[in-house]
Amino acid sequence: MPNHGKKYRKAVEGYDSQQTYPLAEAVELLKKLHYVKFDESVDLAARLGVDPRHADQMVRGAVALPHGIGKSVRVLVFAKGDKVAEARDAGADFVGGPDLVEKIQGGWLDFDKVVATPDMMGNVGRIGRILGPRGLMPNPKTGTVTFDVAKTVQELKAGKIDFRVEKAGIVHAPVGRMSFDADKLAENIAALVDTLVRLKPASAKGNYIKSLTLSGTMTPGVRLDPNSALKARA
Numbered sequence: 001m002p003n004h005g006k007k008y009r010k011a012v013e014g015y016d017s018q019q020t021y022p023l024a025e026a027v028e029l030l031k032k033l034h035y036v037k038f039d040e041s042v043d044l045a046a047r048l049g050v051d052p053r054h055a056d057q058m059v060r061g062a063v064a065l066p067h068g069i070g071k072s073v074r075v076l077v078f079a080k081g082d083k084v085a086e087a088r089d090a091g092a093d094f095v096g097g098p099d100l101v102e103k104i105q106g107g108w109l110d111f112d113k114v115v116a117t118p119d120m121m122g123n124v125g126r127i128g129r130i131l132g133p134r135g136l137m138p139n140p141k142t143g144t145v146t147f148d149v150a151k152t153v154q155e156l157k158a159g160k161i162d163f164r165v166e167k168a169g170i171v172h173a174p175v176g177r178m179s180f181d182a183d184k185l186a187e188n189i190a191a192l193v194d195t196l197v198r199l200k201p202a203s204a205k206g207n208y209i210k211s212l213t214l215s216g217t218m219t220p221g222v223r224l225d226p227n228s229a230l231k232a233r234a
Contacts, residue, residue: 008218011035017220022228023189026214027182033219039070040178040216044189044224046171046196047210056203059171060164062142063195067184068159070177075156076100078116078124078138083149087115090153101127109134113156115144135164163192169210171196178216189214193229 011033021029034040050057076094077087078101087095094100094111097120104127114131116124116138124131124138131137138144142162146152163173175188193212200208212224 007035012220015220018223020223020225022225023186024182024228026222026224027185027189030214030216030219030222031178031182033222034178034216036218038217040218041069041071041174042176042178042180042185042214042216044173044175044192045213045215045221046173046193047212048165048169048171048196048204049206049208049210050165050169050201050204052165052167052169054203057201058165059196059199059201060139060141060162061195061199062144062160062162063192064155064158064160065175065188065191067176067180067188069161069174069188070159070180073113073157073159074111075113075115075153076111077149077153078114078120079149080117080120083117083147087149087153090150091157092149092153098123104130111136113144114138115146115149115152115156117147117149118145121145135162161192175214189224190229193226197230 015029015033030042048059050059052058074093075091077092078097079087079095080097084095101123114136121138128137143152144162161173163171165171173192175192176185193209196209209226212226212229213221214224215221
């Protein structure tokens with residue numbers, strides 16, 4: 001059993017880790033559990049009724065959260081020709097081609113998202129072993145392999161996130177910061193849950209969303225009622 005400090009113990013007084021809360025109550029409770037001075041990231045863990053070992057049950061996608069994630073996102077774009085200027089005008093932090101591939105091969109990774117035009121994927125494939133394990137490899141399923149560079153860059157800068165189910169059938173994704181208004185956090189959470197439901201594989205049987213848990217960087221998890229999150233988007 002971890003030996004928590006006084007501030008933590010005071011924050012969790014009366015907190016029931018086994019209870020499932022409606023969306024609005026879950027967000028309010030999470031904010032009450034916040035006791036550290038820094039602005040914690042807020043994350044959602046969704047346990048899905050899928051088996052990721054089967055390709056047709058690999059849940060993967062992206063969602064533009066209504067209120068972003070509360071942090072600046074450094075976007076790198078692999079492009080050439082007129083798409084270079086388009087990417088820069090849209091706010092991309094880094095734009096290039098083979099030069100950026102070589103830089104990344106040399107160990108440079110000072111970026112958060114990667115976009116590539118389809119005609120650049122031959123170059124990007126050379127660093128797949130570097131980008132892939134870090135969740136940075138451009139992919140058509142998440143909209144990051146595209147000729148619509150401007151729109152994609154703008155969405156990523158505004159807080160569009162991508163996600164994929166892990167081996168244990170769980171999707172982890174950021175949904176904002178603790179400083180967000182409760183309503184904004186709730187709307188972000190509802191948008192993510194709605195997207196997960198729309199991506200339900202046809203081969204997934206039984207209960208699809210088995211559980212939802214909301215947590216801050218330093219807080220314990222708060223169990224969230226999936227139905228309340230879905231109703232919030234209705």
